[in-house]
Amino acid sequence: MKYVTLNNGIKMPALGFGVFKVEDGQVCIDAVKEALAAGYRSLDTAAIYGNEKSVGQAIKESGVKREDIFLTTKLWNEVQRTGDPEEAFAQSLSDLGTDYVDLYLIHWPVKEKYADTWLAMEKIYQSGRAKAIGISNFQTYHIDEISKVWSMVPAINQFEMHPMMSQKPLIAHCKKHGITPQSWAPLGGSKPENKGSVMENPVLLDIAKKYGKTVAQVILRWNVELGIVCIPKSITPSRIRENFDVFDFELASEDIAAIDGLNQNSRFGGDPDNVIF
Ligand code: NDP
Numbered sequence: 001m002k003y004v005t006l007n008n009g010i011k012m013p014a015l016g017f018g019v020f021k022v023e024d025g026q027v028c029i030d031a032v033k034e035a036l037a038a039g040y041r042s043l044d045t046a047a048i049y050g051n052e053k054s055v056g057q058a059i060k061e062s063g064v065k066r067e068d069i070f071l072t073t074k075l076w077n078e079v080q081r082t083g084d085p086e087e088a089f090a091q092s093l094s095d096l097g098t099d100y101v102d103l104y105l106i107h108w109p110v111k112e113k114y115a116d117t118w119l120a121m122e123k124i125y126q127s128g129r130a131k132a133i134g135i136s137n138f139q140t141y142h143i144d145e146i147s148k149v150w151s152m153v154p155a156i157n158q159f160e161m162h163p164m165m166s167q168k169p170l171i172a173h174c175k176k177h178g179i180t181p182q183s184w185a186p187l188g189g190s191k192p193e194n195k196g197s198v199m200e201n202p203v204l205l206d207i208a209k210k211y212g213k214t215v216a217q218v219i220l221r222w223n224v225e226l227g228i229v230c231i232p233k234s235i236t237p238s239r240i241r242e243n244f245d246v247f248d249f250e251l252a253s254e255d256i257a258a259i260d261g262l263n264q265n266s267r268f269g270g271d272p273d274n275v276i277f
Pocket of ligand 1: 018019020044045107137159183184186188189190191199216217231233234235236239240242243269
């Protein structure tokens, strides 16, 4: 496993396991236990995913020590509008069955709220119950806006990034501030209508063949080599293992450039400029 060092000195695995749309209960418990058994040591959930209890249960059943796992969850949008971040955070800790998380993220930049929310996140960090705090789905101008009030620079910005949406300007902006970029939907997400353009892309298929790897492994390795923390999701045991098996090869610079060249700025998920959910 490779690690990245966040801007407060905390180490985070370069590749983790995401659980968006993983059904709460046994499906989630089994998937997370499978991931931990395969070697993943970073888990990415969110209050809105409705599966924090199952993630916590899986950690307990896995036999892996809590301190060996990098656990991330996120503050939901409605809390920014009408709720209390501290209360929401306490609820997440209780649901996860832990007294701290390794990373707490603002899930989306809710208009006219996210700067105040960032200040609430700083208080949570200062309480010691989140080892790092960060943002998700923030565009460059959202980062500039919170930079006017922040006492701490976010450790992470987690956003949509895959070969069809390579996000070069946002990545550069994050790095300029010392914010580590993290990709969501690295494999193109779970919507069938988007899957083919990524997983059956001829350029990616050729590169995969060259290295004797799968398209998923090539994309995840591309993330690792660009310094982008990635968190692929799967409930399929063979894919869970496949997605973790990316640390025994390196992509040549021309292959990285070929993947970079696939970008079409195609967004498959929500639009951070219009957070109405
Ligand atoms: P991913 O890009 O990880 O794709 C997941 C889909 O790809 C699933 O349908 C999965 O199927 C399939 N898949 C997984 N591995 C393979 C493989 N090796 N070969 C073929 N298909 C595969 O999408 P996500 O949207 O889940 O993103 C990853 C994580 O990012 C989320 O789980 C979540 O933690 C986070 N996220 C964060 C967001 C945010 O707003 N901050 C938004 C969206 C996601 P199956 O499960 O059936 O195996």
